[in-house]
Amino acid sequence: MDHPLLSVQDLTVQFRTRAGTITAVDRVSFDLAEGETLAILGETGSGKSVTAQAVMGLVPRPAGQVTGGRIIYDGTDLLTRPPSEARRLNGTELAMVFQDPLSSLNPVLRVGAQIGELFRRRRGASRAEARRKAIELMDRVGIPAAARRVDDYPHQFSGGMRQRVMIAMALALQPRLLIADEPTTALDVTVQAQIMALLADLKAEHRMAMILISHDLGVVAGVADRAMLMYAGRVVETGELREVYETTAHPYTRGLMASIPELDGPRERLQPIPGAPPDLMRLPSGCPFRPRCAYATDICASQPPTLAAVPTRPDSHRAACHHAEEVLADVVAG
């Protein structure tokens, strides 16, 4: 990638809590090219949302702090810019859609006014113009009878329609990068399919770069180009999505794949990962996945693994495991 739109380098985010300091994001690096979609995957607490918050400049202060790394957007480091300037980017260049659309919409403002507000404040549009733009966008994201519904309040919309409103707001100022954090997790499968189809359309139409955050490996498979798996705040495996899913080289990714019942797979006993996701306050030495890992040996306790090229696709596929080649051999053997 010669000129990535976004380049995150060694990003580290810590939270100070009453019980002590935790490293929610631990030296995370990734690049994203114009028009490319990256899926960030992993279980609860792995650091997906905090990574997104850091890119958007939304890490809650003062408890949370970016303590290291760089976030280079279009050539300049967002972390060293004055906050006012970073805020200006939000919406125009970068935009985000959250999991829970109701809590991010203002309940006492009409939906159309909330979308239109962006045009009025950021583009100096007139009231009538903003309203027209709002209807246009609502129509674009598939809200039926947009011209009529523009004056409704958020509670008059279903969960799926609210998520469309959020997407409409995120798209209003034509951002170059859209981050969607679990955009369909609270929705029915039928509505989830609608939203994912919409995101795929938008991606194709506008060459918009996207970061899709999910705990569901299946939901992103049809849309994302690349996948990045996180565990305990660290990137454990990354590469082209298909490579990561087919020639898996990290035991955690492999465990996740074996935990999912497949709609068209054989109905055999699941092979869950033993144990539970780690407590960031009490991480084991070496590899954080070690206590749950069938491949773990002495080296895993003494030396934290770093991301290294996976031999099948050394240019793009990397995994952080001392036993990556064994895992890969087992995965390939079935």
Place this chain on the structure above:
Amino acid sequence: MSSPAEPLLSVRDLHTSFPIHSALLRRKVGEVHAVSGVSFDLPAGRTLGLVGESGSGKTTLARTVIGLERPRSGQVLFDGRDLVTLSGRRRGAKAAELRRIRRQIQMIFQDPYASLNPRLTVRQIISEAWMINPGVVPRHRWTAEVNDLLARVGLNPDHADRYPHQFSGGQRQRIGIARALALRPRLVICDEAVSALDVSVQAQVLNLLVDLQADLGLSYLFIAHDLSVVRHISNQVAVMYLGKLVETGTTDQIFTAPVHPYTQALLSAVPVTRPWAAPPRQQIILTGDIPSPVSPPSGCRFRTRCWKAQPRCASEEPVLAHRLGDHPSACHFPELPAQPQPAAVGAR
């Protein structure tokens, strides 16, 4: 759903609705028809999966079966006894019989944390059931029995005196399962019991449910919105839409030869993990949302979102009956999925 065995649970034409009151007019102004004429059988030792979109009435159906909601009409036959007629009495022999039967039906909820009293230890949470239902386990056996139950669900009995907040989400769900098992139920209703869990932990709990069924001969009514999970655990599946069952059958029948357009749409919406390796499939993207159960569409309730709807669908309600293939469906125009579906469906 035919089975040679006598059904353990048999639901007959069940109707449950909620009144809508107007604060302004101080009277009932309408009704939410949450469950509108549902019938099914669940044989002993088997699992019936219940699927359908949010608001289709799954939880209301479950709550009516365990007696938390009173149906407007219909029967809930457990072992041949109708719980609806039994529940008319507060005291006496019938009330005692009802309590004895109800004990055998337990429920596991989606949110393990909300359903566990934070001020009680795990031991107290589990023993509470025996306090309320004396005679199931004698008091001198409580300690041993709690330990057995915890071990059975994969928790360390040494942790029995800890509080719910000291456990992870997956462990809390195991506590919920242990509590449900305390009264030695024969039927366990799992309402989105694994939905909130991370996939690796969800797989552990699914395996546990499978093992418990094999060991204890439990029957499950398994409610979930994740169709892959339902397919994994169920012997039979019922598909619910706006208060009614639209298709029922064995898991294979529903997943490989669904004939109702709603079932086909639901299945086609399930994301596949390896789209490049999956057989090509027609994705049906349904338009709009599930209509309000206050004033459901006339005739077929699915017709407002159906790409095959004809005038007949508005005037005549399709009942759940054998129409095409070897299992019941409720569509005037059932078709096997091999039939090509119009591409226009994809329009949002």
